Amino acid sequence: MRLVDHMALLTPLDWCAAGLIILSWFTIGWWIEHPGAKHPSVTVLMGERRREWMRVFVTRDPRIFDSQILASLRQGTSFFASTCLLAIGGVLALVGNTAPLQGVAAEVSEMPVPVLIWQLKLGLVVLFLTNAFLKFVWANRVFGYCAVIMASVPNDPDDPKAYPRAAQAAELNIRAAINFNRGLRSMYFALGALAWLLGGWALIAATAIVVWIVWSREFASIPRRILIEKDV
Structure with missing residues (x-):
C-alpha cells in the first residue's frame, strides 16, 4: 500500500x-x-546529399577525403555516447541521493515529497538518456559498416559492382545518421524532462519548448533553406 500511496501523490x-x-x-x-x-x-534533404556523396565517391581519386569525413562522423557519435554515459551516471547518483532535491523543494513548498516521487521523475530523464546512448552506439556501429562497404567499392567506375556497392554505402550512411539524429532528439527531451521536478505545468511548458526547437531546426532553419536552394 505504501507504494500505491506514494504513486497517488502524482496528480492527473x-x-x-x-x-x-x-x-x-x-x-x-x-x-x-x-x-x-x-x-x-x-x-x-541530407539523406539525398548522402546519396550524391556516394555517387561522387565512385569517381573520386584519391578517396582519403571521404575516409576523413566518415571518421569525423564516427568521432561525433562517440563523443555524444560518452556524454550520455556521464549524464546517466550523474542522474543515477542523484536518484540514489535525493536529499539535495528535497532541500530545494522544502524552500518552495511546505508539503514533503517522498523519495519515490523524485526517483520516478528522474527515471524519465534516465529513460531518454539511455535511449540516446543506445542510438549513438548503434549509429557509430553502422557508420563502421558504411566504412567497410565504402572500402569495398571498386576503383574502376566501369566495374558493375561500383555504383550498386556505393548505393549500399549511402543507405548505411543514412541509417547511421537517422539513429544519430534520434539520439540527439532524446537528449533534447531528457533536458525537457528535468522540468518535471518543478511540477506538471513546468513539464508541459518544457515539452512545448523542446518540440518547437526540434521542429524549427528541421523545418524552419537557415541550413534547411540553404539545402533546398537550387544548384546553380
Whole structure:
C-alpha cells in the first residue's frame, strides 16, 4: 500500500504531462523522418546529399577525403555516447541521493515529497538518456559498416559492382545518421524532462519548448533553406 500511496501523490496533471512528453517525442521523430514531399525536413534533404556523396565517391581519386569525413562522423557519435554515459551516471547518483532535491523543494513548498516521487521523475530523464546512448552506439556501429562497404567499392567506375556497392554505402550512411539524429532528439527531451521536478505545468511548458526547437531546426532553419536552394 505504501507504494500505491506514494504513486497517488502524482496528480492527473503529472501523468498527462509525462504522457505528453513521450507522445511528443515519438510524434516529432516520426514527422521528421516521414515529412510531406512538399516540405522535407533537414534529415530527408541530407539523406539525398548522402546519396550524391556516394555517387561522387565512385569517381573520386584519391578517396582519403571521404575516409576523413566518415571518421569525423564516427568521432561525433562517440563523443555524444560518452556524454550520455556521464549524464546517466550523474542522474543515477542523484536518484540514489535525493536529499539535495528535497532541500530545494522544502524552500518552495511546505508539503514533503517522498523519495519515490523524485526517483520516478528522474527515471524519465534516465529513460531518454539511455535511449540516446543506445542510438549513438548503434549509429557509430553502422557508420563502421558504411566504412567497410565504402572500402569495398571498386576503383574502376566501369566495374558493375561500383555504383550498386556505393548505393549500399549511402543507405548505411543514412541509417547511421537517422539513429544519430534520434539520439540527439532524446537528449533534447531528457533536458525537457528535468522540468518535471518543478511540477506538471513546468513539464508541459518544457515539452512545448523542446518540440518547437526540434521542429524549427528541421523545418524552419537557415541550413534547411540553404539545402533546398537550387544548384546553380
